[in-house]
Amino acid sequence: MENEQIKELLTELGPRLAEPVPSALGEQIKQRIPHRLARHKISWDTVNIIIDLRLSKSVAAAVIVIAMILLLNIFGGRDSTVGGIVQDGVLLVKYWGGAGKVDLATVRTKYEHLLQRGEDVTWYGGSASPKDGNAVLMHQKSADGKYIVTFADGREREVNSEELVELLARRLQGRAK
């Protein structure tokens, strides 16, 4: 059979496939006409474009991470320089990627970042053994005169000056052995 014959048959088929339309359908639809029809709004166009983009899950996740970093930089009172964002990103990725495992490099990055921000922070990681979870990697002096100590296993603890001295003394004792 030729395409022309198929076309003729299709043209004939259309009207033959016109079954009676439910007579009440039109009235049913009309009864549901909203009181106010929607007017044109630019904002809705924007929303629809975003919906139409149909972002993949990974892209959406990346967008959320970037938005979080930007928000942290803007509302956290921190400088939103590119370097800061990159460092925060590295921290975030390392934190999530490591699934709870904090390595020396991560704490070092944090130390460098705090140092750059002008915080009073001291690094001990150069001589600490990463195998010893209780080893002190760094301490940061907080505004209330206390110290935030970061251990090799990723824990952070707020201590007073005496406790800090004790922790550092233990560290020195360990090195002497």
Next chain:
Amino acid sequence: MAEQQADLAYLKDEPQELGGSRERLEQKRHSLAARLKAGDRTAAAELVDEYYEQMYLYMRRLGHDRQASEDLTQEIFFNAWHHIGQLKNDKALNSWLYRIAGNVSRLYWRRHKHKEVVGIESIDAPDAGAGESDAFGHYEQLEQLNYAVSRLPEKLRQTVVLHYMQHLTIAEAAEVACIRQGTFKSRLNRALNALRKSVT
């Protein structure tokens, strides 16, 4: 049956429609779209009067069952009313409405993947009498074609239905399918080839 006759009459009037009356129809649609945008509720009712039968039959020809077709027809109009502001060209009201219908249908298939395509079963059998065997052969061909259309992939089925059953021009149908006219013609050709193999 009255619907069938109306549809057949429409086909016969097609060449005349291409002249001045087609222009008048476009003008009417243009003003209807403008009134809808202005929030005129009577225009919304006119839109229903003019299109609800077309939309219902479009849904049926795309393979939805009766109940689903009724629900989807209602959904098409709700979407049209709520998004009328997004209609850029008032003259394109016809293809815009068909585009909404296509999207509504596609979303329905996505949500109901297990549902089967249901063809319209009411092709009238030929009357008994002279030339009975010829008429019956022709009837069988139409039945085969109807089944073959319902078995086509969704995009090809939509192409055939829009152009041959809903009588949209190539330009209008291509706009509805959001593709170029060349792509639409190529799809149409693929559909015809597939149908040719199915009908003896």
